[in-house]
Amino acid sequence: MFLINCPFCGERDQSEFSSGGEAHIVRPKQPTELSDDEWAEYLFMRKNIKGIQFERWNHVHGCRKWFNVVRDTSNDKILSVYKMGEKPPVNYK
Amino acid sequence: MKNKYSVFSLIKNALSQHENWQQAWGNPEPKKEYEAIIVGGGGHGLATAYYLAKKHNLKNIAVLEKGWIGGGNTGRNTTIIRSNYLWDASAGLYDHALKLWENLSQELNYNVMFSQRGVMNLAHNLQDVRDLKRRTHANRLNGIDAVWLNTEEVKKFCPIINTSPDIRYPVLGGTLQRRAGTARHDAVAWGYARGASEMGVDIIQNCEVKGIKRNGDRVEGLETTKGFIKTNKIGVVAAGHSSVIANMAGLKLPLESKPLQALVSEPVKPIIDTVVMSNAVHAYVSQSDKGELVIGAGTDSYVSYTQRGSHNIVEETLKAILELYPIFSRMKMLRQWGGIVDICPDASPIISKTNIKGLYFNCGWGTGGFKATPGSGDLFAHTIANDEPHKLNAAFNLNRFVSGDLVDEHGAAAVAH
Numbered sequence: 019m020f021l022i023n024c025p026f027c028g029e030r031d032q033s034e035f036s037s038g039g040e041a042h043i044v045r046p047k048q049p050t051e052l053s054d055d056e057w058a059e060y061l062f063m064r065k066n067i068k069g070i071q072f073e074r075w076n077h078v079h080g081c082r083k084w085f086n087v088v089r090d091t092s093n094d095k096i097l098s099v100y101k102m103g104e105k106p107p108v109n110y111k
Numbered sequence: 112m113k114n115k116y117s118v119f120s121l122i123k124n125a126l127s128q129h130e131n132w133q134q135a136w137g138n139p140e141p142k143k144e145y146e147a148i149i150v151g152g153g154g155h156g157l158a159t160a161y162y163l164a165k166k167h168n169l170k171n172i173a174v175l176e177k178g179w180i181g182g183g184n185t186g187r188n189t190t191i192i193r194s195n196y197l198w199d200a201s202a203g204l205y206d207h208a209l210k211l212w213e214n215l216s217q218e219l220n221y222n223v224m225f226s227q228r229g230v231m232n233l234a235h236n237l238q239d240v241r242d243l244k245r246r247t248h249a250n251r252l253n254g255i256d257a258v259w260l261n262t263e264e265v266k267k268f269c270p271i272i273n274t275s276p277d278i279r280y281p282v283l284g285g286t287l288q289r290r291a292g293t294a295r296h297d298a299v300a301w302g303y304a305r306g307a308s309e310m311g312v313d314i315i316q317n318c319e320v321k322g323i324k325r326n327g328d329r330v331e332g333l334e335t336t337k338g339f340i341k342t343n344k345i346g347v348v349a350a351g352h353s354s355v356i357a358n359m360a361g362l363k364l365p366l367e368s369k370p371l372q373a374l375v376s377e378p379v380k381p382i383i384d385t386v387v388m389s390n391a392v393h394a395y396v397s398q399s400d401k402g403e404l405v406i407g408a409g410t411d412s413y414v415s416y417t418q419r420g421s422h423n424i425v426e427e428t429l430k431a432i433l434e435l436y437p438i439f440s441r442m443k444m445l446r447q448w449g450g451i452v453d454i455c456p457d458a459s460p461i462i463s464k465t466n467i468k469g470l471y472f473n474c475g476w477g478t479g480g481f482k483a484t485p486g487s488g489d490l491f492a493h494t495i496a497n498d499e500p501h502k503l504n505a506a507f508n509l510n511r512f513v514s515g516d517l518v519d520e521h522g523a524a525a526v527a528h
Contacts, residue, residue, distance in 0.1 A: 058365075058512045064364075
């Protein structure tokens with residue numbers, strides 16, 4: 019349980035948000051060209067990191083906008099929040 | 112067994128003030144090399160080592176545990192055991208486990224307190240009714256006992272349930288598996304540890320795996336906090352931390368690790384003599400032998416390794432519990448905790464070889480791994496010993512996420528997620 023600083027609404031309780039999982043998974047540009055392995059990688063395989071993770075959240079009970087979060091999954095501390103389309107902060111690996 | 116537990120050993124030790132009981136398992140330092148190493152000393156890992164030693168005659172094996180045995184999800188679950196899954200592959204897997212449960216106390220000479228008190232799954236809307244009836248028929252075709260109960264029969268089986276038609280989620284019926292029930296979770300880990308240790312398995316606690324040494328496409332050993340250990344067979348049974356171990360071998364798994372919570376109340380006199388689960392409202396409840404209500408909640412929606420879980424999840428669960436069981440309204444909750452569960456996209460486990468030779472994974476049990484402990488250990492031991500899956504776990508391979516041959520129990524079975 020934690021607070022998330024929505025870039026549009028400010029700090030709100032996590033229960034107002036919906037987690038969209040790992041961020042920066044790019045949808046294949048040529049889906050018809052993909053092998054089964056590549057589809058599996060895109061659809062199912064996840065880094066599932068213990069530590070600093072880049073992820074997507076949706077303020078589903080608020081402005082309903084999507085944005086990105088950098089969070090340490092080992093202690094749930096949020097390190098950074100940035101909008102969709104923005105470059106991820108470089109000071110986290 | 113060298114130190115067989117019996118009524119006579121109990122009397123004998125009572126006469127010496129219980130001061131002469133022998134240690135149930137050893138506490139060895141790791142050797143330089145093992146035939147096989149199991150990473151993770153929970154129920155599944157210890158069961159794997161036990162069956163490797165017992166059925167496949169591998170004696171030079173070790174179980175590495177970063178904390179203490181049974182201190183992870185084995186000691187954190189709500190101890191529910193059942194096998195009423197929808198798909199044939201799942202039914203085969205979970206009923207294999209249930210059959211082993213039925214004889215486990217005798218097998219291990221250790222009382223795991225397996226109690227076949229029945230598990231009832233409630234239906235709260237028309238779709239639930241259809242799904243659960245379908246599952247009942249599927250179970251019967253697979254030789255798994257299942258009955259459909261209408262609302263009156265639910266009330267008769269568990270009188271404290273509120274079956275009033277004007278509640279938010281009225282009880283429209285339910286399914287019952289009478290062979291299902293509960294067991295004492297710590298005893299399962301301890302019983303397997305004792306059995307394995309007696310056959311020569313080294314159980315090494317406080318030993319965390321830090322790296323996997325590879326030579327091309329095969330494994331050569333493990334870097335641990337107690338030094339390098341050589342082996343060419345590694346079975347990983349690390350539950351929520353499976354992805355962390357996989358990452359050490361340069362492997363990615365289709366898993367997300369999330370906190371799952373449970374809580375217990377103050378102990379009270381016997382009030383509920385079965386297990387009642389409800390998918391739609393995300394609440395399940397049973398009563399421990401100590402008298403505590405054991406209540407399970409849902410998972411958090413986000414990846415986390417914190418073993419805590421969010422308060423709003425508990426709140427939702429308790430709201431549902433109170434509506435279904437108004438008699439509990441003045442109960443006080445004593446403890447709440449979380450465990451990290453590794454969830455597959457199809458909510459079925461992975462018991463599989465990998466494309467790295469000598470590296471095997473048993474993971475993805477998600478919210479319901481405890482029930483499968485003996486079966487999972489047995490089948491994983493078979494897979495490691497023969498380098499081939501048993502026919503009961505062949506469908507649960509890692510490659511199904513590439514081939515698309517998923518075992519989709521998400522929403523298909525009586526799975527509470």
